[in-house]
Amino acid sequence: MKRLVVVLAMLLFPALTAMASDDAAAKAEGTATFYANITAVEPIMEAFGADTGIKGQYTRISTSKFVATIMTEFEAGKLMADVVQGPLPVLEILKAKGVLAPYSSPAAAGYAEWTRKDDAIQLFGIEYVGLIYNKELVKAADAPKRYEDLADPKWKDKIVMANPANHATTISWLVGLKDNIFKSEEEWRAFLKGLAANKPMFVSSFGPTPAPVESGEKLIAISMPKYIITKAPAPLDWARLEQPLFGTPRAIAVTSKAPHPNAARAFVDYWLSGKAMGMLAKDVGEYVLAPGVFPPIDGMDQAKVLPIKDLSDEEIQKWxxxxxxxxxxx
Structure with missing residues (x-):
């Protein structure tokens, strides 16, 4: 028994020493700078600081400006970001340009295997799209049950959605329906024709979609169910479709020239933890990939939420x- 204890101590001591060294190095660096397109993450930044003693600095960059902003800084040798977060296609572009560093976080050990995209990129959530409606004006029994129901003439002039001509996530979502829901392209195109005939209101992004539904100007939004949380107590609910929900994968990675590399890894570890993902789900309504963590939206723990195929810039433009x-x- 004594020999076993000695052997175990010999095996564990280097690992424990390395962990302690990494923690000390991260605290010595003092700061982890986070560039992201996700919103409402200030509580996580504050919790990270309180729990680790490392200050988290958050800069939001819109998806449309993400690559250009980071590449301008990176090529000038002035990239301040230690960690970047964005849609998977964005991080794949950054990796191809040498911006990302290999890192496999131990905090992701319990995540599904498919969430580990490669040696640098870790998926942590899905920017899920659903149908939200005004529950004071639409009975649950009357809400759409299938995507095809959006083409029903009873919803004419009663739908709001992000502009399908230039909103990348909506474009990807519509193409995702073709690939995953409809039996043929002909059926999908018939659906698009019916949806278009219902004359949806177009807005610039998902952000403005809940307001017309809240006010009763429109009844249904092709939008994100998370607004049920962030817009509470607005009279919003989501349509429990018989089909899966789809969305763009969200990803995170350490940068290759991180000013604070140890703090960067500490931040990614914290971000992927059950505590941080729980905050993101509970407070922001995000759909995260940490095992057993769901947004507190009635029925969402039973929903099937799947990532859609990545579309290239050329495909986005074409569609x-x-x-x-x-x-x-x-």
Missing amino acids: GDEFKTIFDVQ
Whole structure:
């Protein structure tokens, strides 16, 4: 028994020493700078600081400006970000340009295998899209049950959605329905024609979609169920479809020239932890991939939420141009 204890101590001591050394190095660096397109993460930044003694600095960059902003700093040798977060296609572009460093976080050990994209990129959530409606004006029994129901003429002039001609996530979502829901492209195009005939209101992104539903100007939004949390107590609910929900994968990675590399790894570890992912789900309504963690939206723990295929910039442009014609976007 004594020999076993000695052997175990010999095996564990280097690992424990390395962990202690990494923690000390991260605290000595003092700061982890986070560039992200996700919103409402200030509580996580504060908790990270309180729990680790490392200050988290958060800078939000819109998806449309993400690559350009980071590459301008990176190529000038002035990238301040230790950690970057964005849609998976964005981080894949950054990796191809040498911006990301290999890192496999022990905090992701319990995540599904498919969430580990490669040696640098870790998926942690899905920017899920669903149908939200005004529950004071639409009975649950009357809400859509299938995506095809959006083409029902009873919803004419009662739908709001992000502009399908230029909103990348909406474009990807519509193409995702073609790939995952409809049996043929002909059926999918018939659906698009019916949806277009219902004359949806177009807005610039998902952010403005809940307001017309809250006010009763529109009844249904192709939007993100998380707004049920962030817009509470607005009278919003989500349509329990018989089909899966789809969305763009969210990813995180350490940068290759991180000014604070040890703090960067500490931040990624914290971000992927059950505590941080629980805050993101509970307070922001995000759909995260940490095992057993769900947003507190009634029924969401039973929903099937799947990532959609990544579309290239060329594909986004191609489909956007086609949707512009189909939906008669001016």
